[in-house]
Amino acid sequence: MTDPKPPRRFEVPTESAKTAPQPIPSLATAQHFPLESVGARVEETPESDTRAERAVDDALSPPRKRRWGLMTLLSASLVIGGIQCGVQVYEAVIQNDPFSGLWAALGVFGAGLLARSGGKELLRLKRLRRHAKVRKRLENTPLDQPLLADTARHMRVSRDDPHWRSYQNAVNAHHDGDDIRTLFSHHLLGPRDRAASQLITRMSSETAAMVAISPITLLDMGLVAWRNMRMIDRLADIYGLELGYASRLRLYRHVLANLAFAGASEIAVDMGSELLGMNLAEKLSSRAAQGLGSGLMTARLGLRAQRLLRPLPFTRQEQPTLGHVRKALWQQLKRTDERRG
Amino acid sequence: MAWTLPRHIRDVAERGLDRQVRLAVTGLSRAGKTAFLTSLINQLRHAGLDAQLHLIKASREGRLLGAKRELQPDLSLARFPYDEALSSLGETPPRWPTPTRGMSELRLSIRYKSERPSKRLLGETSTLTLDLIDYPGEWLLDLPMLRQSFLDWSQTMNALLTPSRRTHMAEWLEAQSDLSPDQPADEQQLADLSAHYTEGLHRVRNNGGYFIQPGRFLLPGELAGAPVLQFFPLLSCADWSDEALEALPPESLYKTLKARFDHYLKTVITPFYRQHFQRFDRQVVLVDVLTALNSGPEAFDELRTTMEALMQSFSYGRAGLINRLFAPRIDKLAIAATKADHVTPDQHAALVELLTQLMNEPLNDLRFGDIESKAFALASIAATEARRLEEHDAQALSGTTLEGEHVLMFPGEVPSKLPDAAFWARQGFQFTGFRPRPHTEGPLPHLRMDALLDWLLGDKWQ
Numbered sequence: 001m002t003d004p005k006p007p008r009r010f011e012v013p014t015e016s017a018k019t020a021p022q023p024i025p026s027l028a029t030a031q032h033f034p035l036e037s038v039g040a041r042v043e044e045t046p047e048s049d050t051r052a053e054r055a056v057d058d059a060l061s062p063p064r065k066r067r068w069g070l071m072t073l074l075s076a077s078l079v080i081g082g083i084q085c086g087v088q089v090y091e092a093v094i095q096n097d098p099f100s101g102l103w104a105a106l107g108v109f110g111a112g113l114l115a116r117s118g119g120k121e122l123l124r125l126k127r128l129r130r131h132a133k134v135r136k137r138l139e140n141t142p143l144d145q146p147l148l149a150d151t152a153r154h155m156r157v158s159r160d161d162p163h164w165r166s167y168q169n170a171v172n173a174h175h176d177g178d179d180i181r182t183l184f185s186h187h188l189l190g191p192r193d194r195a196a197s198q199l200i201t202r203m204s205s206e207t208a209a210m211v212a213i214s215p216i217t218l219l220d221m222g223l224v225a226w227r228n229m230r231m232i233d234r235l236a237d238i239y240g241l242e243l244g245y246a247s248r249l250r251l252y253r254h255v256l257a258n259l260a261f262a263g264a265s266e267i268a269v270d271m272g273s274e275l276l277g278m279n280l281a282e283k284l285s286s287r288a289a290q291g292l293g294s295g296l297m298t299a300r301l302g303l304r305a306q307r308l309l310r311p312l313p314f315t316r317q318e319q320p321t322l323g324h325v326r327k328a329l330w331q332q333l334k335r336t337d338e339r340r341g
Numbered sequence: 342m343a344w345t346l347p348r349h350i351r352d353v354a355e356r357g358l359d360r361q362v363r364l365a366v367t368g369l370s371r372a373g374k375t376a377f378l379t380s381l382i383n384q385l386r387h388a389g390l391d392a393q394l395h396l397i398k399a400s401r402e403g404r405l406l407g408a409k410r411e412l413q414p415d416l417s418l419a420r421f422p423y424d425e426a427l428s429s430l431g432e433t434p435p436r437w438p439t440p441t442r443g444m445s446e447l448r449l450s451i452r453y454k455s456e457r458p459s460k461r462l463l464g465e466t467s468t469l470t471l472d473l474i475d476y477p478g479e480w481l482l483d484l485p486m487l488r489q490s491f492l493d494w495s496q497t498m499n500a501l502l503t504p505s506r507r508t509h510m511a512e513w514l515e516a517q518s519d520l521s522p523d524q525p526a527d528e529q530q531l532a533d534l535s536a537h538y539t540e541g542l543h544r545v546r547n548n549g550g551y552f553i554q555p556g557r558f559l560l561p562g563e564l565a566g567a568p569v570l571q572f573f574p575l576l577s578c579a580d581w582s583d584e585a586l587e588a589l590p591p592e593s594l595y596k597t598l599k600a601r602f603d604h605y606l607k608t609v610i611t612p613f614y615r616q617h618f619q620r621f622d623r624q625v626v627l628v629d630v631l632t633a634l635n636s637g638p639e640a641f642d643e644l645r646t647t648m649e650a651l652m653q654s655f656s657y658g659r660a661g662l663i664n665r666l667f668a669p670r671i672d673k674l675a676i677a678a679t680k681a682d683h684v685t686p687d688q689h690a691a692l693v694e695l696l697t698q699l700m701n702e703p704l705n706d707l708r709f710g711d712i713e714s715k716a717f718a719l720a721s722i723a724a725t726e727a728r729r730l731e732e733h734d735a736q737a738l739s740g741t742t743l744e745g746e747h748v749l750m751f752p753g754e755v756p757s758k759l760p761d762a763a764f765w766a767r768q769g770f771q772f773t774g775f776r777p778r779p780h781t782e783g784p785l786p787h788l789r790m791d792a793l794l795d796w797l798l799g800d801k802w803q
């Protein structure tokens with residue numbers, strides 16, 4: 001309180017007292033958090049990471065270095081190829097050579113397609129980079145309304161979205177950082193969190209059932225990897241992000257490798273500890289147990305991906321746990337097991 | 342005492358089911374108790390319809406369905422005049438509700454949907470019975486008297502006579518100057534002197550004083566004129582030895598005053614704690630920090646010492662007086678700076694900080710006694726609207742003053758630390774009384790009432 005601002009009176013604008021000074025649209029900066037801040041941050045990873053989870057982290061974080069050389073090479077060859085084909089079309093028209101002309105036209109078309117998906121890929125990478133930046137900013141600066149409006153834009157929530165509107169309706173100039181965190185979590189993230197949890201539960205119990213009834217082990221490794229990919233893709237979509245080919249490729253490679261080589265032992269370990277949490281009196285067939293293992297694996301990956309994709313970190317109470325998924329899994333498996341007899 | 346027993350047992354049974362809460366609201370007079378309770382009842386009655394209670398979790402999740410008034414259980418207590426308060430807010434021009442005097446009560450039953458599936462199975466909706474009790478904070482100032490003898494108390498009161506208090510109390514000081522402890526007591530003389538003393542206390546109070554003892558003198562309620570309220574400190578005791586005073590006959594002035602003092606402790610203070618205070622579950626203490634800040638250093642310091650004395654009633658630590666005498670059970674205590682609509686939203690954080698600093702010592706005691714406590718800044722009934730002035734790059738308040746003039750102003754910055762001499766020298770704060778905004782129907786506008794309610798009662802409608 002070095003130099004408190006003195007009290008002052010302002011002219012009341014006649015007539016338009018309502019219109020001239022705007023109702024405060026947003027909070028002023030720097031908020032003190034009250035005594036006991038309710039939103040305790042969740043510590044990173046309570047359980048030890050499996051390798052597959054680390055793969056998710058890796059794929060969902062933006063690439064650390066930009067490969068300028070590779071990018072120049074690719075784009076330059078695309079451009080040159082495109083131009084060359086264009087020239088060929090021109091020549092073919094002059095020389096009245098329909099076949100080489102058509103081939104060249106196809107070449108131009110192909111180059112265009114490649115350029116387009118290349119551009120898209122770059123855009124997605126940029127968004128991924130921005131995602132990391134947004135998360136960091138949300139964690140390090142006190143929350144205020146412009147910041148969260150920015151986050152919503154990043155999540156591709158439109159101004160007419162009912163969730164956004166109910167959030168706007170709820171926030172008020174006198175709300176402090178914790179309040180708007182609560183309101184944002186409730187109105188904007190709440191529905192998305194629920195959708196994500198449902199998806200994870202469904203995907204993991206389906207995966208478990210598939211593995212439980214599939215006859216060939218190798219086949220289900222592939223199956224599991226593919227389904228995990230789809231799940232992470234859709235999770236990203238829920239939080240307004242889109243994975244590029246590069247991320248996907250990395251994810252696919254990692255997940256597959258982990259499942260195929262390290263997977264077996266990890267699943268066994270996982271299962272051991274997870275089974276303790278369940279009713280051991282009921283026995284499962286060994287196929288069903290394998291199914292359970294893959295189901296749990298999928299669930300863990302899903303939860304991990306969700307945690308990375310959500311722009312605001314979960315508070316301790318909000319954090320979804322494996323426990324919810326486990327129950328659904330167990331029921332699903334018992335059902336399939338019984339059906340198989 | 343016997344007739345309270347069944348009530349206690351019923352309390353215990355209902356509390357066991359977690360369906361009943363007794364929420365007490367207190368504060369020194371003019372702190373804003375009446376406005377607070379009016380708004381609280383109003384917000385809850387509009388819950389589930391059009392109330393702006395976004396910071397209550399149950400309300401956000403659509404689980405708070407509504408509240409209605411019930412017949413109050415304690416027929417000997419006044420009913421909180423909610424309808425009267427609301428209709429005075431609806432007048433043109435709107436008027437602040439008439440302050441309540443003494444203790445009043447109102448029972449609400451709140452319907453909500455439980456979060457827990459097991460509870461939801463039992464019935465579609467659950468009901469929470471909320472008893473709201475309003476009582477003057479001055480009554481809590483009497484607690485330290487329980488530990489004192491009449492002689493001790495007279496000396497404490499003597500020490501309290503600052504020069505400014507002496508001017509307010511001049512009449513009484515003058516009248517009692519020739520009293521001697523051994524003179525025979527005259528009923529009429531005692532009544533006159535007590536009247537002077539009470540008038541003096543009123544003057545002190547109206548001039549920014551906060552520490553008033555005995556608390557019941559200002560708001561006597563049904564005891565007005567009764568001899569139990571006709572005593573005063575006997576300053577001339579100081580010249581006498583303890584033995585000499587003890588040896589005086591029962592009709593002497595000293596012995597008469599002493600008997601009335603003891604009677605006051607036994608029939609006024611103790612019953613309040615026994616029959617009411619002991620049964621509160623949750624407590625709100627309202628503090629009008631802004632008015633004190635506006636009145637100057639002396640008032641501000643006095644507010645601080647007064648709050649310290651008042652908070653003794655909640656200091657449940659092993660050494661606390663309250664614990665040795667009674668068995669209180671308050672487990673959550675909210676301390677709120679009221680009238681936050683007198684400052685711009687960017688000052689609210691500083692206001693909470695200042696309140697925390699003001700209550701620093703009492704709050705430490707609370708933590709010791711395992712009471713959860715939290716500080717808030719709120720406006721029960723927001724009389725102003727915050728505006729942003731782009732051309733000045735500043736926030737300002739727009740409202741109508743009590744005199745009816747429409748103003749747009751920045752009232753100054755609230756210091757976030759206890760103000761020092763430099764602050765007072767600049768006197769950087771200007772407090773203007775505002776008239777409530779016109780209100781016809783719908784919920785009353787408020788600031789952060791929902792945050793307080795969620796913290797205080799959130800666990801009850803889980």
Ligand SMILES: Nc1nc2c(ncn2[C@@H]2O[C@H](COP(=O)(O)OP(=O)(O)O)[C@@H](O)[C@H]2O)c(=O)[nH]1
Binds near residue numbers: 369377681721722774
């Ligand atoms: N602006 C504003 N003034 C308030 C508010 N609450 C109380 N006041 C003012 O404080 C005065 C005293 O409040 P009241 O509730 O009667 O105090 P009580 O003696 O503790 O019951 C009222 O007349 C109002 O002028 C509030 O939320 N906002």
